[in-house]
Amino acid sequence: MTEPAQVTWTEGGQSYSASWRSEWGAPPPKRVVIAGDSMTADAAHRMACEGTALLWRGDFQNARQLLNAMARRADRHPPKAGASPTESFHFHRQTQSRRARILGMLLVTLEDDYAIRLRRAPDLRQACAEAYGRATARALVSLRELLGVIGAHEWRKNGIDVPALGDRIHPHYGVFSPIRSEYVELVADASLPACTLAFDVGTGTGVLAAVLARRGVPRIIATDQDLRALACARENIERLDLSSQVEILPADLFPEGKAHLVVCNPPWVPARPTSPLEQAIYDPESRMLYGFLNGLAAHLEPGGEGWLLLSDLAEHLALRSRDELLAAFEQAGLVVVGKTDIRPRHPRASEQADPLRAARAAELTSLWRLKSR
DSSP, rough: OOOOOOOEEETTEEEEEEOOOTTOOOOOEEEEEEHHHHOHHHHHHHHHHHHEEEESOOOOOHHHHHHHHHHHHOOOOOTTTTOHHHHHHHHHHHHHHHHHHHHTTTEEEEETOOOOEEEEEEEOOHHHHHOOOOOSSOOEEHHHHHHHHHHHHHHHHHOOEEEEETEEOOOOTOOTTTTTTTHHHHHHHSSSOOOEEEEEEEEESSHHHHHHTTTTOEEEEEESSSSHHHHHHHHHHHHHOTTTEEEEEEEESSSSSSSEEEEEEOBBBSOOOOOOOOGTTTOOGGHHHHHHHHHGGGGEEEEEEEEEEOOHHHTTTTTOOOOHHHHHHHHEEEEEEEEEEEOSGGGGGGGGGOOOOOOOOOOOEEEEEEOOO
């Protein structure tokens, strides 16, 4: 493992340094100045836009308010009038990347035990340990990322109700959370083929493997290549008392062997993620989707089914056509034997301020039932 990057700054006439921590893949800032409660939002926004990071020394809750004020200024970029869906998508991604870069310039210090020595700062040592692992050294982190760590800790602690499972799933930091429950409902309601073994490819939190187990599939092998996802899935399966049915294995896509049912919910938008945490949504050139399709026939028992869970948002954004998807099925030696659709119910599907609202309003999530030719 490489040594973490160092950030240096001057404070009170002395030079200091600390490790740089960014799970979002942001580069370490080159210029750092000390900021406190007298800093105005306009000044903070201007300096952040110029590439200057602000190391906070004031009240923690004031820092949160300043971040919100900076966000309002960063959001003053309306979408282009008359833009095509694809242009709107790329403009949206550019503005979101710029927004993340600006808001990521407000920094706080994590001590070598993850303590934050600011007025009214919460005790985030447990949340940081869950997200980052064991503390080793003093580090600087963006407040925006740290708030994400807080949110992830609450999700992990309280869990998310999954009606189709009749229970709760506890996501870990950096693992895609099943808050969009439509795809889970599709798996819970679809007619199961005769099945003694199923594969859940790219299991994430383990929610689909758990649903299949609760539906009576006697053995499920769930795979993922992300260490956080593997730990999260194992913890959820143990919590749900399904370890006798579900085995969690590290793998890039498929485990060895064949199954009567192979399920996969790949990232649905063929675009480059701007951070490691976006990899569950954005998949450059549809690598996982096409990898699953091209390997599916070789991992199906005779008469077995592959269940592809996929949003058609990419089609409404003109990032991938339906013809391309159907051609990929054929090229992989697969035939469609059934398809079930469901409309999304997440808040963004009806959010008027969303620049992609037209595409989201038309979106369907589908369970494609595929068999080998």
